[in-house]
Amino acid sequence: MRKFIVILLLLVFILTSVAALFGQTKISPLNIKERTLKNGLRVVSLQDNASPTVAIHVWYDVGGKNDPEGRSGFAHMFEHMMFKSTKNMPNEKMDRLTEDVGGFNNASTADDFTNYYEVVPSNYLETLLWAESDRMVNLNVDETNFASEREVVKEEFRQSVLAQPYGRLYEFINSLSFQTHPYKRGVIGNLDELSAATTKDANEFYKLFYRPDNAVLIVVGDFEQAQFDAWTNKYFGRIASIKTKIPRVTVSEPERIAEKRFLQTAPNVPFPAVAITYFAPTSKSADAPALRIAETILSGGESSRLYQELVYKQQIAQEASFNADIRVDKGLLYFLSIASEGKSAAELEKSLLSELNKIQNSLVTANELQKAKNQLIARKLRELETNDGKAIAIERAVAFQGDPKTVNTDIQKLQAVTASDVQRVMKKYFTDKNRMVIYYQQEVGVNSK
Template sequence: MRSVHAGRLLFLFFACFTLAVSGLAHEPEAEIKKLSFKHTTLQNGLEIYSIEDHSSPTVAVQVWYHVGSKDDPDRRSGFAHLFEHMMFKGNEHLTPEAFEKLTENVGGENNAFTAPDVTVYNEVVPSNYLEPILWAEAERMSSLALNDANFNSERDVVKEEYRQRILANPYGEFSLAIDQKSFAAHPYKRPSIGNIAELDAAQLPEIKAFHSTFYRPDNATLIVVGDFKASDLETWTKKYFGPITRPTAKIPRVTVAEPPRKEDRHEVLFSAKAPLPAFAVTHLAPSIRSEDEAALDLADEILSGGQSSRLYQSLVYEQQVAQRVSFSADLREDLGLLTFHVIVASGKSLPEAEKALDDQIEKVLKNGVSEAELDKAKNRFLTGKLMERETNNGKASALGEAAVIYRDPNHINTDLAKYQAVTANQIKEVLNKYIADKKKVLIEYLPEAKKEAAKPEEAEKP
């Protein structure tokens, strides 16, 4: 898994984002210093993980709530994302601008993100401001100003975000359609950003019920990394988080299983905004905790990690049938998705681009990857992980991901070795395991002008 921050969002692909991290091939495997962390659990169920690091006078605080877009109520997509915004509206002790004052006014920063499996809030501040940040996080966990005014204002903010990120983006609706068309039953098909019609239909009592159901200490993990004393952290967490009541009701979990695909499916969507045809090919993939995760992530890097990658070199540079091409191994908590995405080059046809992609897929399934490609992919991953660990917030993110998503906090100290141990033959094996002779979903996204040439049953607007 690259990072839950990105969530492997397709918006990044269609916004021309390219990650370029350099590394030297054929270097000996680096010995990675292990991170020493402490773990404690309060009586109300709040999990606390911490790493002391006095190298700079700063501290990072993250609160991971084990609730994401997959937990949105039926016909209410976007609730988890809406709450990402609502959590900044304060309560009787916190003004709506409190987190900005507690962070930015002292030279720090704060942010939040919603993913399919989690919602995360984070702050980085000078270490002498740790106590007020812990107080503020406890305040918004225990009580929130859930009233009509705040609900309506933040709902409008989310709707405007939807308009900008989805409706104003020529391929925004395509990015949402990929999950919606690829998952038959699992709520991963719901868009994290939400749906305007369903947000408009939401009522305040539903919002309050969502908060009381998921925003509770026994569904949260607190991560603190940086310049602090363990004794102070223990005192403050007990003081501010300890009194929060643990609800007696069980936390509802998604139990829907995605059925195996029995046949290939072909979906055709039309858009008045898309300047060029695009298409995606998806295959179901395992959970992020699968033993195949490292090999799939490295396959992701080899196939589409930058302009020197296989797919870019073949489809964009050599054959010039694609304007952009990408492959993502998006492994999530319950299951994942392997997705090839292509925007067809101007003057080229959809069949040409689809055949070029099929040929490259067949080639890698048959012949595998080279040692040089694998070395490069490993170095990019290793460099990225090491760069992440250079900051307190990066360490906090890695530890939170390990504790909540992987359900193993020590994963932070074992994951790199798994990547280093992957062989070229394993890359070939996992790609064949999840792609060869497996049922696929082909999603074509065509300019409106091509609608007349489509079969009546294929004509669908996103």
Template sequence: MKKSLMALGSVLMLGGVASAQKVAFEEYTLENGLHVILHQDKSAPVVITSVMYHVGAKDENPERTGFAHFFEHLLFEGTKNIGRGEWFKIVSGNGGTNNANTSDDRTYYFEVFPSNNLELGLWMESERLLHPVINQIGVDTQNEVVKEEKRLRVDNQPYGNLFSAVKENMFKKHPYRWAPIGSMEHLDAATLEEFQAFNKKFYVPNNAVLVVAGDIEYDQTIKWVKQYFGSIPKGTTDLKKTVFTEDPITSPIKATYEDPNIQLPMLVTAYRTPSMKTRDAKVLDMISSVLSDGKSSRLYKKIVDQKKMALEIGAFNYSQEDYGVYFIFGLPMAPTTLEGLTKEIDEEITKLQTELISEKDFQKLQNKFENRYVNSNASIEGIAENLATYYLLYGDVNLINTENEIYQSITREEIRDAAKKYLNPNQRLILDYVPAKDKAQN
């Protein structure tokens, strides 16, 4: 009886946590098209001001890749009213932090300040939008910064070109075929006018969402938003996204990539999957958890722990706005070959396609995703980025409150059926990611 009461108490506590995670927000759109989302949280005297722009690597000219990521750096150079090199000094001097990041689909900038500097954060983001200084000295400076980042994070990083090697084989028509870091040759060849035109086209209020979250007062925040952003002109360029449709993969794609920074080959199998906005994308998230999330997962337990055929194994669904890629990778342990490792992985996928996972494993899976949901909204920074993402890429801000319900409604049958639909041998890339030949001979 005591154990039953304790179990009931745990369930009630879990329900309380999930309920407490409901995120209240207000949203509206300025006349210039800027969408605004406000979230009040007075648990700490902190505020985040953030802007997400609907521009990423997929919006680039194929002969000028890397522009979206380049702007993530370039737009910290300064503005008409913020001197060159002063941005970071202003932020740190007022007790704040800031950062930015770029994906194939969007670019995101944010500052975290003590709440008494909310107006400063809004002014700075409005300056970035209204008065950026894009000149040759800034372009030349950031060109070197981006080159160094590519050397450190990609070129000289073991397995650093994994995503690029997969994407260039998985996509033939869609701009997802190149990585956000882009081509240094393309950046070198670009003119100042091309950078200025990219800014004029994409960095406009009607291509962005402003999220203000934290210790705020709604009335005052609305007043400041209008004051600093309301007069910014709406963009005049057509921002309609081009639709790229890939032909279905109906026979295996085989490719090899040689990496001079590795000693151990890696097996990679990859499957093209649907947009992150689909229910199937969420089912595939759950499948990746079944296969490789933790030491009790199927692939790890069988291939790494029991058979000791690999040093590492993993699976994940890389969801994006238009398409996704489902990755399965492994580092085989001698004498296991890449072919032998593929065979073992395929056996586990076949089980998913033909057998329902157990009720016990299914409950464990649901608990994991419940926990992920709670953790994703555990910080004000996480909430702000989620609000921006759900609006800009999903078209539904309230998914921040309802997405977990979708995961919890997924059935064991759907998991089996999605594995059948997307994870078939004739629908995949098999990539041998191996040491460079000259390195292997040394």
């Protein structure tokens, strides 16, 4: 018994110490430099000579929401196209320029943006700046490259959406939640619309969105500022300004005035599932940090509220999560759960709403609040340990706040969240009239495999 008490006291001491440590965590602000070239390219840089590497990110203000009407999946398809040949580079040259020198590259497409990035030894910085500037304006959008990557994207849709038991559910979450905003279209695209697209469509998209005044170059790592500025001027500064107006999304999603409910079916769904969505504020909202804290309390690992209640105690769910999908425009806050054998979507909904009521009607505990802050702050601190992590954080600040220097206030905003803030945002956004419910289950008359 004495040994147990000693261990318990030790654990209390450790948790208290960790809480105190993160409660007063202060890091030196990143010394970010920013300038804009005459052609409109924003250049953001952070010199850090701690390791002989450099991270190069090129962020484009074009995502799934910018896909032309009837051409969903174009932003995602160009994520693939940008690794094909240019006027000066053969197919897959970006791989050779990075992987062959011990580095790596990748890209991703979101609803609001597309980003491309490389991490290489710092003596290859000039080469990668040239390569990124080349594919910004000299990409070969020809029939061969277009047809090849269109088939790759279509196969990705088949594998990630059609072949997965719950792949369609994630598509329904967007398509049913949004009625007018282009967020209703999946970033990955639509098979029929991709099949109908032409090389002419692709060229028009490329010329509209892949241009210096629609991009931000972010470089972090081992370089000399004057030399970097000179290289940037040399390779990106020579790109001509474009006068064509960039089309922007101006439509607003109307507020919900009453709860909506849907029953959706699909083949090969072994267990029922439920999704409950609510509209979220925009990424610049002051409520975003409190919603991130709530997300972690409800769904941050196996000790979270949803896992403990639905999976461990009630044993009605295999999975139970809450996601704060905060975007540039109005995003989504949603619960998602997959039933255990013999359990129903209705049972899942009842338990999820019960957990929602608890966090709305009672303050989260001090320990829960501090634990969530610790998790989120530790994640941010780990991210800032590498050049690529710093570049990702800066890129996220550009994408969601419009200002790279807001990366320096992320931790303070999390630290400032109170239990009352969490309760307030959970009451504010999670109203009955702002709710949309999807029951998802096996198609009638179709056997699961």
